[in-house]
Amino acid sequence: MRLLTFAARGQTRLGVEAGEWIIDLNRAARAHFVARGASRAGAQAWALLPPAMTPFLAGGSDAMAAARDVAARMQEALRDPRETARLQRDGVLWAPSEIDRLPPVPAPPKILCVGRNYAEHAREGGSEPPELPIFFGRFPHSLLAPGAPFILPRVSPQVDFEGELAAVIGSGGRDIPESRALDHVAGYTIFNDISVRDYQRRTTQWMIGKNFDRSGPLGPALVTRDEVPDPQALTLTVDVSGERMQEARTGTMIFSVAHLIAYISQALTLEPGDLVATGTPSGVGFARKPPRWLRDGDTVRVSITRLGVLETPILPDRRKGAR
Template sequence: MRLVSYRYRGWSSVGVLDDDTVIDIPKAYAELLRRRGVADAEGRALAECPPDLVELLRRDGLGRATEAVAAAKDLLARDRQAAEAAGLALPAGDPHLRLLAPLSRPDKIICLGLNYADHAAESGAAVPDYPELFNKFPSSLIGPGEPIVLPRVSQQVDYEAELAVVIGRPGRYLEESRALEHVAGYTILNDISMRDFQFRGRQWMQGKTFDRSTPLGPWVVTADEVPDPQALEISCEVNGERLQHSNTREQIFSVARVVAYISQIVALEPGDVIATGTPAGVGFARKPPRFLRPGDVVRVTVERIGTLENPVVAEA
């Protein structure tokens, strides 16, 4: 399933993008409960399948969502007009519908640096013995199509294509062999980096978490549709020019190893996001450097996930 967060005519919810239709999860689950004769179906649906993806994962609602969406798809096949009238389904192309960052306020956004050997080499860094970790704040996230705003205080804004992991089950001290059992799904993160701030010291965070700087999305693809996260093509284009291209098999630390390693440090919780690093081709390492400029359009594509596209604008 492709799990989306969206806004429609002033209200926000979570759904599944199925071909050209967004199926609203809370409403689909409420309809399923009504058909089963459950009292206060809408209230129970909001409690068990809330209209927020982080909360949905925290309440272990993915299984209920899957069942509800299957029932809604059956209704759509039989009577699309009734399904749309009930608010279960919206045309994905409706001009009033806008996709948001799939997870708006995750508790933790943990990122890896130097997780591809070619990127370590272009950065002049040694291949690390352990994952290089830093964090972002939820306030840094933006969704698909939202502008990447170039801060007035930075002249070195860079792109970084990354596969991101979304945790679905809590865990601490996980075994690498079972770590992927705790993954709900995968999405795309563009680790926009203000290099002139990042390289002011030995800690990277100040160049990595400017407000509203980090595109995430456009959706979360559930783990059952990504059987091997170490076999995914990944690329980044700026204005149609491909500047990064690799495969997650080139990662130094695999997704499973990273999830297990981080769980030694902190307890992983549903909705946490782990960004798994970027391959070679970033702007600061090019000769001459290629930093983002107003008017650019950045497209990050990950196989089996999709494409995350954002325009670039100057700060007003």
């Protein structure tokens, strides 16, 4: 399944892609219970398929199975044009043009990012590949919706791109064995760890340069684990305004997705909705000669096999008084 969080009619909802339609899972479940004559259809739907991603993920395998069942039932309904029109009026079905996509997980409990997880990226920055994973944190305010523009900060011209594979935790845990770590993953999505390099390098801590407002595009969807049998067998590419900047196989990571999850769970209890951004390969802007910083009018396009494409237009800060 390709799950998404979207905004429509002033509400934030949980959906699943179904061909050329988006299905509102909570409303679809309610419609199903109403059709069966349930007396508390709304409450049943809310308990089984809540309209937000994090509580949905907390529902575990039962919620995933319910989502698949509801999606299959809706696919049957789509064969009837009159039923399709009714479901669209009721807000169960949406055309992509009618919604605004949000980050698939809009407010992860934790955003755990990994630095220097590809050997050539470490070397292009003047470092040897690390012997242990290097983690740093982001905050939910730094996430940006797929397709939404990134606004260049007034305080720095050194804005860089970093395409990454991100794993979304489904079932939490502590001290997770590496052999079972991928069982704790709900699915995968694409992340662009846009970095303000001069702020990142002002101190030994990277936090401020990695947490500018709305600097982390995420999406376009959460692709469930069953559709990505091996996260180390994907191809990641990054194009900036049509020019290929980064390309790598995820199998060339120093530390695999499973290893990262097992390692960080030695210290932190992972929770449903946690995001693990697994690092970027070589080819970033700061390492080029001359450096290739993002500028007004650029479009960054991050593509990963099976996950799709995450596009982010780059715009200037047009607020009054912006330089």
